[in-house]
Amino acid sequence: MTKASVSGRPVNVQTGANLKATAMRLVREKGYDNVSIAAITKEAGVARQTLYNRWNTKADLVLDAVFDETENYAAAPPLDGGQDSPVLLEKFLTNVFGHLTTDGDILRALIAAAQQDAAFQQTFYAKFVFPREKMITNLLQLAKDRGELSTHRNVDLVSGFIHGAFWYRLLNGGTLDAAFAKEITFDVFERLSMADNKSDTTAG
Structure with a gap:
């Protein structure tokens, strides 16, 4: 969680950006568990308290750094762009998987850190x-509204299935790619x- 300046004044944006960039570089080079707050602040050339004025934990800092980068990989699908929903979903997932x-x-x-810290x-x-x-739930709802997805589908549940599939692969070191x-x-x-059509035929 990002903290506000204790003095009430705006925090130095450049200092925060430097800390996030430094944290990402170090954890990519050495691994998350091998990088300490002390190492990050030393490399960034700031006092430890400067970091703690902005973030409660290393995990909060690294998450913010990751979040900044995901803006380039996982922007919301352009739901008003006129493309078919399956095209939008495939493009969105491909971008997410790249990150x-x-x-x-x-x-x-x-x-792993989230399992050990309820606040994080x-x-x-x-x-x-x-x-x-x-984002995915909104896309699926659009697909229902357009008639591209059955009106019987629970979009929250289908979204959960989609996330379950790729989080499972991520956690187990599986391949996440365009395929x-x-x-x-x-x-x-x-x-x-096809299942819907078969069900409708059987019911008829």
Whole structure:
């Protein structure tokens, strides 16, 4: 969780950016568990208290650094762009997987940290997990509204299935790539549509 300046004055933006960049570089080079707050502040050339004025823990700092970078990888799908929903989902997942692959070790470490710190678990969910869940849920709802997904589908549940699939692979070191994004998209839109049609035929 990012802290405000204790004096009430705006914090130095450049100092915060430097700390985040330094933290990301060090954890990529040495591994999350091998990098301490002391190492980060020494490398960044600031006092330890300067870091703690902004973040409660190393995990909070690294999460903010990761969050900054995900803006380039996982922007919300352009729901008003006119593209079909399956195309939007596949592109979005491909972008997300690119980031998860690049910083998979860091994200696995943050997930582990979230299991040990209830406050950070809430922060991790609110800042990283929930926004991506919402993006996919919104996309699936658009697909329902367009008739691209069955009106019987529970978009929150389908979104949970999608996230479960790629978080499982991430945690177990599986491959996250464009082929997997395509496979998920097929299962969501094509396979489920075929199941719906079969169900409707049987009911008729």
